[in-house]
Amino acid sequence: MVPLSYYLILSGILFACGVTGFLIKRNIITIFMSIELMLNGVNLSFVAFAAQWHALSGQIFVFFVMVVAAAEAAVGLAIIIAVYRTRETLNVDQVNLLKL
Amino acid sequence: MTPHLHLWLIPLLPLAGAAINGFFGRRFSRQAVSTVALLFSGAAFAMALWVAGQFSSLTLPYIETLAPWMRAGSFQVDFAFYFDQLSLVMLMVVTGVGFLIHIYSVGYMWTEGGFYRFFTYLNLFMFFMLTLILASNYLLMFIGWEGVGLASYLLIGFFFLKDSAAAAGKKAFIVNRVGDFGFLIALFLLIKHFGSLNYADLAGSISPLHIETSAGLLTAIGILLMVGAAGKSAQIPLYVWLPDAMEGPTPVSALIHAATMVTAGVYMVSRSHVIFERAPIAMTVVAIIGTLTAFFAATIGITQTDIKKVLAYSTVSQLGYMFIGCGVGAFSAGIFHLMTHAFFKGLLFLAAGSVIHAVGGEQDMRKMGGLRTKIPWTFWTMTAGTFAIAGIPPLAGFFSKDEILWQASRVSMIYWAVGILTAFLTSFYMFRQWFMTFFGEYRGEQHGHGSHSHGSPGHDSHDNHGHGGVHESPAVMLAPLVILAILSVVGGWVGIGNRFENFLAPVFHSTATISADSFDAPSMSAEPKNEEAGKSTELLFTEISVGVGVLGFLLAWQLYYRRPELPAEIALKLNGLYHTVLHKYYVDEIYAAIIVKPLIAISTVVFWKGIDRGMIDATLDGSAEGAREVSDTMRHMQSGNIRSYAGWVAAGAACIIVFMTWMAVGTR
Amino acid sequence: MHLILFLIFGAVCVAGAVNLLLQHHPIDSALSLVVVMGALAAEYLLLGAEFVAAVQVIVYAGAIMVLFVFVIMLLNAGEEARSGGSRIAWVIGVPGMLLGSILMAWVLLKHSGTGQVEVGSLPGSPQDIGWLLFHDFLLPFEVTSILVLIAIMGAVVLASHAQSAEKKEG
Numbered sequence: 017m018v019p020l021s022y023y024l025i026l027s028g029i030l031f032a033c034g035v036t037g038f039l040i041k042r043n044i045i046t047i048f049m050s051i052e053l054m055l056n057g058v059n060l061s062f063v064a065f066a067a068q069w070h071a072l073s074g075q076i077f078v079f080f081v082m083v084v085a086a087a088e089a090a091v092g093l094a095i096i097i098a099v100y101r102t103r104e105t106l107n108v109d110q111v112n113l114l115k116l
Numbered sequence: 117m118t119p120h121l122h123l124w125l126i127p128l129l130p131l132a133g134a135a136i137n138g139f140f141g142r143r144f145s146r147q148a149v150s151t152v153a154l155l156f157s158g159a160a161f162a163m164a165l166w167v168a169g170q171f172s173s174l175t176l177p178y179i180e181t182l183a184p185w186m187r188a189g190s191f192q193v194d195f196a197f198y199f200d201q202l203s204l205v206m207l208m209v210v211t212g213v214g215f216l217i218h219i220y221s222v223g224y225m226w227t228e229g230g231f232y233r234f235f236t237y238l239n240l241f242m243f244f245m246l247t248l249i250l251a252s253n254y255l256l257m258f259i260g261w262e263g264v265g266l267a268s269y270l271l272i273g274f275f276f277l278k279d280s281a282a283a284a285g286k287k288a289f290i291v292n293r294v295g296d297f298g299f300l301i302a303l304f305l306l307i308k309h310f311g312s313l314n315y316a317d318l319a320g321s322i323s324p325l326h327i328e329t330s331a332g333l334l335t336a337i338g339i340l341l342m343v344g345a346a347g348k349s350a351q352i353p354l355y356v357w358l359p360d361a362m363e364g365p366t367p368v369s370a371l372i373h374a375a376t377m378v379t380a381g382v383y384m385v386s387r388s389h390v391i392f393e394r395a396p397i398a399m400t401v402v403a404i405i406g407t408l409t410a411f412f413a414a415t416i417g418i419t420q421t422d423i424k425k426v427l428a429y430s431t432v433s434q435l436g437y438m439f440i441g442c443g444v445g446a447f448s449a450g451i452f453h454l455m456t457h458a459f460f461k462g463l464l465f466l467a468a469g470s471v472i473h474a475v476g477g478e479q480d481m482r483k484m485g486g487l488r489t490k491i492p493w494t495f496w497t498m499t500a501g502t503f504a505i506a507g508i509p510p511l512a513g514f515f516s517k518d519e520i521l522w523q524a525s526r527v528s529m530i531y532w533a534v535g536i537l538t539a540f541l542t543s544f545y546m547f548r549q550w551f552m553t554f555f556g557e558y559r560g561e562q563h564g565h566g567s568h569s570h571g572s573p574g575h576d577s578h579d580n581h582g583h584g585g586v587h588e589s590p591a592v593m594l595a596p597l598v599i600l601a602i603l604s605v606v607g608g609w610v611g612i613g614n615r616f617e618n619f620l621a622p623v624f625h626s627t628a629t630i631s632a633d634s635f636d637a638p639s640m641s642a643e644p645k646n647e648e649a650g651k652s653t654e655l656l657f658t659e660i661s662v663g664v665g666v667l668g669f670l671l672a673w674q675l676y677y678r679r680p681e682l683p684a685e686i687a688l689k690l691n692g693l694y695h696t697v698l699h700k701y702y703v704d705e706i707y708a709a710i711i712v713k714p715l716i717a718i719s720t721v722v723f724w725k726g727i728d729r730g731m732i733d734a735t736l737d738g739s740a741e742g743a744r745e746v747s748d749t750m751r752h753m754q755s756g757n758i759r760s761y762a763g764w765v766a767a768g769a770a771c772i773i774v775f776m777t778w779m780a781v782g783t784r
Numbered sequence: 785m786h787l788i789l790f791l792i793f794g795a796v797c798v799a800g801a802v803n804l805l806l807q808h809h810p811i812d813s814a815l816s817l818v819v820v821m822g823a824l825a826a827e828y829l830l831l832g833a834e835f836v837a838a839v840q841v842i843v844y845a846g847a848i849m850v851l852f853v854f855v856i857m858l859l860n861a862g863e864e865a866r867s868g869g870s871r872i873a874w875v876i877g878v879p880g881m882l883l884g885s886i887l888m889a890w891v892l893l894k895h896s897g898t899g900q901v902e903v904g905s906l907p908g909s910p911q912d913i914g915w916l917l918f919h920d921f922l923l924p925f926e927v928t929s930i931l932v933l934i935a936i937m938g939a940v941v942l943a944s945h946a947q948s949a950e951k952k953e954g
Contacts, residue, residue, distance in 0.1 A: 035881045039762050039763055045810045045852065049814060082844060096859075097858070097942070100859050113756070777888065
């Protein structure tokens with residue numbers, strides 16, 4: 017018997033790690049992986065609530081989140097490849113043509 | 117059955133003339149401009165005559181409402197016109213003399229630049245003056261009041277390229293405004309305490325009130341109204357603009373500063389007789405101001421050498437007489453003098469203009485002389501005017517001035533004494549002018565062919581069209597002179613046997629239900645205690661006033677005809693006094709030092725540099741500067757750096773999460 | 785028992801996540817992420833979401849992460865070079881998130897009246913999931929298929945455009 021809040025805290029920790037990684041990492045791919053981490057954290061909280069309220073639609077939503085994450089990963093990585101071809105770098109700080 | 121008079125046409129006809137000349141006059145020929153101007157002012161005069169014809173069938177007072185103007189709670193004022201005997205007198209004077217001066221101006225201004233502009237302003241003035249006279253409430257009158265001030269400013273500064281003319285125009289307007297301030301406060305008091313500005317309503321509200329023996333509301337209103345009248349009618353202390361106003365063309369001086377605008381103050385005081393009759397202190401103030409001004413201006417008049425300045429100070433002095441009349445309760449006498457003064461002073465100014473025209477622009481009397489034979493028509497008409505103003509019977513000035521002096525003597529002999537002395541001075545300086553201008557040897561330079569430029573808009577030049585020498589004015593200028601001369605001779609005869617006073621009696625006595633218990637000395641319009649003694653005293657005073665008129669003539673004859681070297685010797689002997697009077701008692705200089713210079717200094721330092729630049733501009737510039745700096749700072753958010761964007765997003769998300777959690781927790 | 789298992793797998797999750805942050809080479813980060821995915825799948829099983837756990841392993845860890853690893857290998861990106869980061873991120877973002885998560889944790893622990901969860905309290909069998917998907921959530925289900933189609937086309941276009949451009953230059 018685990019209190020729900022434990023699951024939520026875990027989910028929060030994962031989410032926080034994802035945001036932190038998004039902020040401090042320089043490699044674009046690593047940043048993308050941090051985004052996936054964030055999504056996973058959210059998925060966990062969805063499933064936990066679904067178990068709490070005995071509502072399967074929570075898990076259905078997790079299913080859809082995964083579909084979207086997959087699509088997003090595919091397109092995003094394609095974009096990264098395209099950017100790499102032109103900028104020759106994966107350092108996000110150097111993708112700064114909009115800089116003042 | 118009261119016919120509908122269509123009074124609104126009378127002011128609006130000159131306005132139409134002003135509009136037509138104003139908008140299109142630039143392209144018109146001179147004939148067209150003058151036709152338009154004469155047509156519309158003549159039409160106003162014709163309408164005035166028609167109204168006069170209808171007069172006997174009117175129930176008075178006749179009020180014609182055009183349209184509502186303002187409704188504020190219980191306060192209501194309309195565009196409405198008021199007509200009674202007083203209005204009729206003023207209307208005839210303004211339209212009649214105005215029309216004559218329009219005719220004269222055609223000839224006088226023919227060679228000047230800005231011809232259409234002159235007649236636009238002149239017609240505009242007529243519109244405002246007629247609005248002033250015919251208004252049925254103080255507010256509409258104030259519109260006319262301000263409007264004639266504006267027209268006066270425009271016309272005094274007509275030769276605007278001349279610095280002195282522009283400055284004179286400004287001075288007139290500003291000094292007028294000081295008076296208007298008093299007028300406005302009086303209006304505010306009227307609105308506050310009586311709730312209306314209509315003559316009819318006010319007459320009804322104020323009539324039942326008691327005479328104020330000590331200073332009270334009506335005294336305050338009366339004195340404030342007098343302040344306004346002092347500004348408009350050039351009384352002490354606000355007369356300083358009138359002599360400077362001679363910078364304007366002579367027809368302007370005749371119309372505005374002799375016959376009509378300056379009389380607006382007298383008219384206004386007469387209209388407010390209901391108030392004044394119940395505030396004896398205010399009446400005394402009026403009479404004292406009138407007396408002082410009359411004497412003061414007359415003393416200055418005897419030293420002036422410019423032909424128009426003499427007439428200007430004479431106007432100030434004669435206006436003082438009118439205020440004496442009003443101040444002692446003889447309002448009809450004041451109005452009578454107003455009417456005769458319009459005739460002879462208008463005549464004098466127009467004749468002076470004719471003289472100036474004849475000698476090719478010279479205005480200094482010391483350079484004139486001996487013009488009697490050269491410009492006979494001008495000479496004879498000006499003679500009529502001079503005799504009229506000196507109070508020689510049976511010309512007009514005698515009747516009106518005498519009436520005022522008689523009424524003044526019944527209130528206080530001081531008024532009468534000063535008035536008699538002023539009459540002597542008036543006669544003296546007018547005949548001095550007469551002798552200096554028309555008699556003796558011609559002291560001016562002989563003019564060859566015109567050396568002044570023709571018709572540029574900024575210069576007051578009248579060359580002699582290459583005739584050489586002194587020449588008479590054209591018929592278009594002489595005809596009004598003749599008409600006014602005739603009026604100066606016969607105009608006073610309406611006062612014989614109190615006919616004029618009786619005519620105006622319904623205006624000034626209809627509301628005089630003054631309660632007897634607070635009836636205090638000095639008495640106004642009281643019956644003479646002793647009819648017999650009154651009549652013989654009146655005759656005595658009449659003889660004295662004629663006597664001083666003749667005395668002035670004799671003195672002038674002696675000093676300026678028989679022994680012309682005497683004035684210079686006398687001036688030398690009274691050196692200090694003479695120079696003080698010559699410089700108009702340094703009043704202008706005193707005003708400049710006490711009022712004008714400190715005002716300019718304060719305005720420059722405090723208002724301009726301190727507030728306008730330091731505060732208002734600084735605020736605006738500062739806020740613009742601040743906005744720029746804020747946006748400069750905010751610009752760094754748009755750094756183009758992805759991670760900083762991410763950082764901002766995360767920060768914002770954190771804030772929202774904290775906020776939401778706090779809200780959720782806080783409600784528990 | 786449930787609690788102990790939860791704590792074990794939870795610790796693995798957190799360790800993997802922190803390791804993702806600490807590693808320099810992206811491939812190490814990717815592998816840490818795979819570990820996190822696996823541990824999460826176990827958590828889902830503890831919650832009784834069988835289908836979701838299976839999908840997590842198959843799709844997330846098995847497909848998406850593989851895609852990530854392929855791209856890392858394809859681009860041959862090396863270790864991260866040290867370059868100036870964003871001040872904003874370090875100053876506001878990280879502390880902000882820390883603050884937020886600490887706050888959340890505190891709140892959740894304090895007001896833990898949200899109830900308990902039992903092991904396997906809600907069996908999420910494929911049959912149940914399927915029923916819901918094809919009855920209540922049919923429209924979203926079909927829409928996601930279109931979404932995936934678009935994603936495929938987009939990825940192909942983005943990657944091949946670059947290739948044809950490269951071919952033209954070359």
